[in-house]
Amino acid sequence: MAGIPFDLLHSQIVKYAKEMEEKRAEAKNRWKEIAESIVDSTEIDKYDQLVKQAFMHSNAETQLESMGYRVGFVLAERLSKDAAKFNTELEIVKFICKEFWSNVFGKQVDNLRTNHAGVYVVQDNNFSMLRTFSDSTQFTKDIGIYLAFPSGVIRGALACLNVQAIVTATVESLPVVKYHLQLAKKA
């Protein structure tokens, strides 16, 4: 269920997000043309749908990330309900790297480092959501968009445990993925 079907679903979602981005760009261009020719302001109502699409400011990555956020938030909620209370930020990050990671991505992370100032680097030497790509540097340029969804998942999970963070991913050579978690300072 979560193996091949998930990979296929994920790639369909990525494809969908790309298509939607194109559609929005197209709407923007069309609106530009129309906006210049309109003289009567009442005419604008006719293009309600187009205007809505043209002014939606989100690209494919943002859309994927926000979908991942929802998923990660709910998953973390379900997985953490029986966990012991977290006392420190590090405990939360450890929970994400162990229990959460192995439940969602099928294994634990391989390396976790921190500068003890809110920045964590998580390394997964065999990241499950990219297993459909061959191990090489061949696709590293195109792979960014496939990392948007999992990054959102991680950010959502952290948010669920009351940690606001910026999550970015880097790939040098597949299947190794490094996640940088930059946690917000507690006020």
Place this chain on the structure above:
Amino acid sequence: MSKTTKTGSLVDAKKMSAELFTLTYGAFVTQMLKDYEDPQVVTAKLDKIGFDMGTVLADDFLAKSANVPRCQDCKQIAEVLSKLAIPNYLGVPATVSNWSSGDREFSLIIESNPLTELVEIPDHLKATLNYSQVIAGAIRGALEALHFKVYAVAVENASNTEIRIKLDSILKDSLPAGEDY
């Protein structure tokens, strides 16, 4: 290509939670409803997405189950779908029922559909959105890859999901002119 180096590695696909799939699918459908606003368009999109997934799944299925004989009729298709393909990819069994139009039409009943776990479909969408249409689309795609043209539609019942399948025709191999096998 690199798959051989990956086998035996730490990634165990089975261990990845089925909830991940369910929630991801849910988030996706929600996003589509936001983008398109018309639930019927979303249902059609889900069918197309399922179709694309199905064609790949058919490949995977054939690669992994070498001893499944070629289906000759609808009964056999129903058997393979309910006993092998659906448990394999959806993780739950399905039962076959409601045969009609001379054994060319049947229903697959999925009792505890994992897609609808954790999901509550709002009342105003119930009539127009076929939430599990992706399964029907996948079946259509997979069978079309095996040269069976079918129509499939997913219906949400109170306690289960019903996939209604109708065999339309068996597609003929159309080889390019001048090629013999």
